Amino acid sequence: MSTVLWANVLHDGTLSCNEEDLLWLLKFSKDLDKISAKLGQPPFSELFDHTDMQVNMDVTELPDGMEDTRELMIRDGVWVPLEAAADRLRALLDHLRSAQPRLGTLRDRRADVEEELDMALRFVEQYRRGGARFNFAVVG
Numbered sequence: 001m002s003t004v005l006w007a008n009v010l011h012d013g014t015l016s017c018n019e020e021d022l023l024w025l026l027k028f029s030k031d032l033d034k035i036s037a038k039l040g041q042p043p044f045s046e047l048f049d050h051t052d053m054q055v056n057m058d059v060t061e062l063p064d065g066m067e068d069t070r071e072l073m074i075r076d077g078v079w080v081p082l083e084a085a086a087d088r089l090r091a092l093l094d095h096l097r098s099a100q101p102r103l104g105t106l107r108d109r110r111a112d113v114e115e116e117l118d119m120a121l122r123f124v125e126q127y128r129r130g131g132a133r134f135n136f137a138v139v140g
Helices: 023-027 029-038 051-056 069-076 082-099 110-125
Strands: 004-011 014-017 133-139
Touching: 004 023, 004 110, 014 069, 023 029, 023 110, 029 082, 051 069, 051 133, 082 110, 082 133
Parallel strands: none
Antiparallel strands: 004 014, 004 133
């Protein structure tokens, strides 16, 4: 299994995850960080939560009484207000569609990145309610 991102929304202590493997967003996260900077946005990678990866690599242990990494991520994870995350995803997607930068050296993967950004944005849009938060869990 390769390392991928999963989009998550947290609202009132309930975690919703699309569980779609977003490989290209992770692979091109440095490029997306650079584009975010050009757009005056915080780095794309600041949306990443490494809780699952840290537990799976034995860097962090689950506290007593916790059954899985989702519980720890809910309690201690990296979370961004949903509206801010949606705005950042939309800005990146709009930029990729209008400027059409090449992503990848051997093969241009911009369309793959656009597809995954669009998928994440559509997932986020389902949960637009006050107080909801968002992250991309790094899983693998």
